[in-house]
Amino acid sequence: MTRVETIHRAIRHVYEAALAPEDWPRAIASIAEAGEAGKAMLHAQEREAPGLAISIGFDANSAWLLQREIETRMPDWIKAIPVGKALRQSSAISDTDFKRSDIYREAIRPAGGFYGIVAPLVREPERQVLFSMGRELGKANFSDDDLGALTLIVPHLTTALQVRKRLDAADLRAKGAYDVLTHLDIGVVLFDAAMRPIFANRCAEALARSGDGLLLSGRSVSASRPSDARSLRAAIAAAIALNNTGRDASETAIRPQAPMRCYLSRSPPRLPLVVRVLPVSASDLLQGISASTRAALFVIEPDRQVAIDPMVLAATFELTRREAALAALLARGMELAEAASQSGIAIGTARGYLKQILAKTATHRQAELVSLLLRGGLHITR
Incomplete structure (x- = not known):
């Protein structure tokens, strides 16, 4: 099976798990296969509720140790990763510092792992969701293709979680x-x-x-x-x-x-x-x-574009109507010049709007902004 085929299969399994929660282990295993990882974990935590960890490649004790570390002392380098972004651990912390870290000594090393990729999916006051996958100690670091595979899957994984949450919460x-x-x-x-x-x-x-x-x-x-x-x-x-x-x-x-x-x-x-x-x-x-x-x-529909509601963006981030409209177009994958043209404004004006949008959303780059908007602007109901 080619890499593209494993990615497509993982996306299908993720959306199936959104409708049938008992299928989450299979979905996580499919993501791990697409990224050529021996271990993977989807960890969800809500305030005043027990944490949930669905793991592949960990024994019960190792999974519990990693879950405990995430819940009680999440490393700062993980907290700094923007929501919706997949990042190699080696891009955030040196191998030397990682070996000295609590999460490695207390959870990763006992599980026989080392290199990993981490993707925060939800980071809210009441709810945190984190996906991670790793390789056994002695294996090579994840390649750009491995990281690219997870980068393609992460938006679908986030959408599937939102679908599940809306279905659970609908009264x-x-x-x-x-x-x-x-x-x-x-x-x-x-x-x-x-x-x-x-x-x-x-x-x-x-x-x-x-x-x-x-x-x-x-x-x-x-x-x-x-x-x-x-x-x-x-x-x-x-x-x-x-x-x-x-x-x-x-x-x-x-x-x-x-x-x-x-x-x-x-x-x-x-x-x-x-x-x-x-x-x-x-x-x-x-x-x-x-x-x-x-x-x-x-x-x-797995490949459906996520709909971003400008009115929700305006209310959430205190954007003006024009700023929210531009932000919604950027979230759909448009370049700034294309979004400016569709909005009927000059590129200079669009750059000014983007500067204001970045300031109001506490982001620093357009890619970081899009990641935030895709997470915050998902709507399962219309």
Whole structure:
């Protein structure tokens, strides 16, 4: 498998884990493979809540030691890495100083590791999320290609975490289930026992309109490729079947189940859509959802550009309307001259706006600003 293929697979697994948390270990393992790392850890910590560490390549004690170091005495060189940026440890601290550090002596050395890459994903007063991957002692340092692989994956990993957080936090009963589902920035389709779609949100309808990957009609959901359509139908049927045990419960329990996940291929170079189907029993129905619902399909578009809302940027960082509009364009990957042209302003004026934006966001370079905005401007609902 080529490096590009391992990166694409890691991205698919990351988005699948956003919909099915039990898949996070597989996603972390895929990221480690893309970066040719023997060890990896995703660490999340929230105030007044126990920390969470999903690790690959560590035994239980070594993982606990590293988790403890991160939670109790995070090294200053890690704290200095901008959110959303992947950095080789050797670029932030010399090998000599690293060998003397607490995190190496107390956690990395006992685990048999040395060189690493670290990427802070979330840094908020109430929540910290850090991804790191490492190599065994005696292995060569990570190359530029290894760092580049993680740099490509990090924005998707951050987005997936935001998706998971929004899905966990959505109070469907209080706000009205259909209203929340309608505005989710991932595709949602609900099915009855006959596999007929009874609801599709705006995102699912938009994906279907392209005719590339997901197909949606009033009576069925399918895929543009016949093999994908069969996999999709099998996934939906498997989810619905879990609600139809009845007298044949024992037979259903031992019958091999089709996977309730699949990928829908799209025209190159687009990445496949990531699909997860979950059973919905009558006892689990949320207020406002049709009583005939028996399965819910979630679909994520891995290569979709993150939408940055200028109004949110203005409110968050006290930017003017024009500064926020320029910042949003920069976050979409535009160069300053291109963003200035699209905004209808001179490049000199754009440089002046950028200077003010950097000052208000406490950043020093355009790349650092974009990293901050991608993290702070993610929106899973519209």
